[in-house]
Amino acid sequence: MTEQDFILKSYDSDLNEGAVKWTSPSNIALVKYWGKRAHQIPENPSISFTLSNCKTITEVSFTKKEGSDFSFDVYFEGEKNEAFKPKIQTFFERIEAYVPFLRDFHFKIDTSNTFPHSSGIASSASGMSALALCLMSIEKQLGVTHNTDFFNKKASFLARLGSGSACRSIEGELVVWGQNKSTASSDLFGVRYAEDVHANFKNYQDTILLVDKGEKQVSSTVGHKLMFGHPFAAQRFNQAHENLEKLTAILKSGDLDEFINIVESEALTLHAMMMTSMPYFILMKPNTLEIINKIWSYRKESDSKLCFTLDAGANVHLLYPENEKDTVLRFIENQLSRYCQNGHFIEDQVGKGSECVKN
Ligand code: DP6
Secondary structure (H helix, E strand, C coil): HHHHCCCCCCCCCCCCCCEEEEEEEEEEEEEEECCCCHHHHHCCCEEEEEEEEEEEEEEEEECCCCCCCCCEEECCCCCCCCEEEEEEHHHHHHHHCCCCHHHHHEEEEEEECCEEEEHHCEEEEEEEHHHHHHHHHHHHHHHCCCCCCHHHHHHHHHHHHHHHHHHHHHHHHHCEEECCCCCCCCCCCCCCCCCCHHHHHHHCEEEEEEECCCCCCCHHHHHHHHCCCCCCCHEEEEEHHHHHHHHHHHHHCHHHHHHHHHHHHHHHHHHHHHCCCCCCCCCCCHHHHHHHHHHHHHHHCCCCCEEEEECCCCCCCEEEEEEHHHHHHHHHHHHHHCCCHCCCCCEECCCCEEEECCC
């Protein structure tokens, strides 16, 4: 498929108003997206677990308006929010060719998250995917017919233009984004991972340790740009292809030791890229390292398959099989929660993707 396939050419213009509502989850990458070209095309393929509890709930009400400017108001957790507007304005500008009805209506965007906003958990993936899904439902109300496959592809395509990782939040339980030779894939949207997945990964757990709830020192968008001219960029992009290929075999065989090797290496490589860019950043905090060391000792002392991954921040995602849920939670409570801000962590697990509330 190409970009052209997503351009909406005609629609019923008699609709005057309506409302749609979706929930969409966050996701956690196993092979990381870090580096992009123009138009949100990733430099390398990535794969993520879709989450279940960490999600955004967005309702979009729309009324026909005069004039051709974009017109919208954003409410976050019931209160009018000006801070989100520029990001949504940019999003609308990027996608208007594909959803030209954006200029026909005034939109009221009412959004909230199930996780605390100041938790340092990236809300762009869940937020942008929820909004993209709402726009697809509006497209449907405008008399455009599409099957579920096209609906999801275009939702993911639009979400990508809002935030790259958001294109991996439409479906579950594993989603690949970025062309590669190991899986069905596209640079334009996320594709549900359709290869065999071993029972070891069923209901895989993700407990997010909130080490630092503050604003990020460097936004992902700025971070991605630092991969231009980065001395290790080409090697890193190749490595992501290799790691994805290895991971497809691991997901099939259920080899959790090899899974740990790839996932932890990817997390540390992401941070190594930030530490070796110009300018350079360290986004891990002392407590991030304390937690990593504790996990490594815990694995040495037990036969646990607990491992960690990181986003572009200090928080730590703990990934582990469902059958270790009780023991790992006890370990977190006894030994890791002390490194979290106010002792906070969020229990989540792999999920099935977005859900329509009002179509
Ligand atoms: C470190 O999707 O937030 O979480 O496309 O600029 O919005 P933009 O970036 P974003 O980058 C996320 C990068 C990451 C790794 C990943 O999720 O793959």
